[in-house]
Amino acid sequence: MSLFVFKLPDIGEGIAEAEIVAWHVKVGDRVEEDQQLADMMTDKATVEMESPVAGTVMRLAGEVGDMVAIGASLVEIESDADTSAVESRDEQPLGDGAVHASAAMEQAIPVSATEEVTAPAPAPAPASATVPAPVEPSAPAGSKSLASPAVRSRARDLGIDLAKVRTTADRIRHADLDAYLLYHGGTVSGSAPSRADEVSKVVGLRRKIAENMAEAKRRIPHFTLVEEFDVTDLEATRAMMNRDRGDQPKLTLLPFLITAMGKAFPDWPMLNATFDDEAMTVTRHGSMHLGMATQTPGGLMVPVIRDAQSRSVWALASEIARLADAAKTGKATRDELTGSTITLSSLGPMGGITSTPVINRPEVAIIAVNKVQLLPVIVDGEIEARKRMNLSLSCDHRVVDGWDAASFLQAMKALIENPMRLLSA
Missing domain, CATH: 2.40.50.100 (RNA polymerase II/Efflux pump adaptor protein, barrel-sandwich hybrid domain)
Structure with a gap:
């Protein structure tokens, strides 16, 4: 021994x-x-x-x-x-x-995943829909029921074993829980029962996120500017490209927004920069290495798209999907999680009307994408239904002036609202 x-x-x-x-x-x-x-x-x-x-x-x-x-x-x-x-x-x-790939970026940001990463919210059943009566599942023992975190949490509160809930969709929905309760003689309550307090130690990735966010807010004087964009024509262009994409990846808005950022940066390089506040030096980067805020099971991570300004929208879509999958499945390398020069965050359709993202140190700017809305807009004296979206830009006021931030957003606006110009060489 x-x-x-x-x-x-x-x-x-x-x-x-x-x-x-x-x-x-x-x-x-x-x-x-x-x-x-x-x-x-x-x-x-x-x-x-x-x-x-x-x-x-x-x-x-x-x-x-x-x-x-x-x-x-x-x-x-x-x-x-x-x-x-x-x-x-x-x-x-x-x-x-x-x-x-439970590896954390040294600087994580307090907003959620890109459109590629965010799991779609479970769609509620229409009021007039026929609710299927659940039966005992025929799935083999040990198989895992698919459900969103919100559905799983509610099932725990109600004491429902998800393995006994049958659904006609690809995952268990809130409507399936309601049907299960009704079928088994239960009632659907408008409020969840109280739960015991839980105390857990903040460790690992969550601790790093907490430390980095506190340090960013403590050391960086933030200001946030929000601009409204008309994406009606861009959305029509995106839909057309997706119809004819062949074996190319499906395009979301993100590759187009990244392309607009890359085209605007040469005139406003102070936003694609990092600031060393110990040495008091600013580095304006010649290439845009885009950090992509990504939600993973362990917390937020920021994989990096290298030289994003040089990639086509198709190449960007492929890289977004690849990096998001690597981060979520534990395969992202250390090099893929470091070296960003600016960060982009998107909650997709859950993005809200506006947001105030926290800067990912040592970067000096971060852009948050808010949801697209169909709104009545006056165009040439007539009311039209147009697709509108807000972009939120937070900047480090030690490096970026308000004029610079506003001018950069206007440069992006001119590109996003003119897809032909955006996609031209």
């Missing part, structure tokens, strides 16, 4: 310590070689720690939320094997391949 001390390895250049965000073992557990022991978070990434040996866990370094220094003991394992060779291997730093 021998005692193997698993020391926290070097998990990134300049990293001195990491936070315990999850334990997958406890003292007394039997572990096998390569079994996952813990998840450790640095400033930029969450890394899975795996056991180099098989044996019994004798000691853990601390609790979730504790910090562990690089080189310090993380787990002690009683092993039958000779661990000298393993110890020498343990001293080697981990490569980028060890980084998983």
Whole structure:
């Protein structure tokens, strides 16, 4: 029998310590070689720690939320094997391949996903619709019922087992819960029952988001400007391109907005910039590396579209989908989560009328996309139904003046409201 001390390895250049965000073992557990022991978070990434040996866990370094220094003991394992060779291997730093996509951008932003990322809200059943009577499911045991977080939360409040709810849609809806209650003699209440208070420790990605947002608001004097855009012609152009897209990805508004940003930046470079407030230097970037606010199961992340100004709307649509999927499924690399020069955020149809996004340090500007609305508008003295959308631009007032921000939005407006000009070379 021998005692193997698993020391926290070097998990990134300049990293001195990491936070315990999850334990997958406890003292007394039997572990096998390569079994996952813990998840450790640095400033930029969450890394899975795996056991180099098989044996019994004798000691853990601390609790979730504790910090562990690089080189310090993380787990002690009683092993039958000779661990000298393993110890020498343990001293080697981990490569980028060890980084998983629960990795957080050093700067996350307090708004939700792009249109590609946001899951569509469950559509309520029309009042006149016939509500299907639920029956016991024929799905195999252990299969997972598809439902939105809101539906799952309501089902928990009502004490409904989702595995027993049948739906005619691709996922369980609120209407299906209502039908289930009626079918089983229950009643649909207008209010949810009270629930016990829950206290949880803020750790991992959520802790990084909290720290970064507090630091951004503390150190950056924000101002927000909102401009209304007529997207009637752009929406018609987008629909036409989607009808004829062939094997190209489906276009949302985001690729067109990114294209407009890229065309406007040469005249207003102070917005595509980063500010080092320690050295008091501003870097105006020649390329637009666009951060894309993305909602993931672990929290908000910001994958980056490199050289976004040089990509076509089709290429942008493909990259948006690829990066969003990588962030949500844990495959985004560290390079894909760093180096943005400006951030774009969109809640899609849930985007509200306006918003005041928080800047993603060290950037100096962020744009939030609000929802498209069909509104009555006076055009040439006549009332017309037009599709209108607001863009919200938050800027760092130490670097960007109000005139600059307004001029940049007007440059985007001229492009967005003239799709032919927007899409010309």
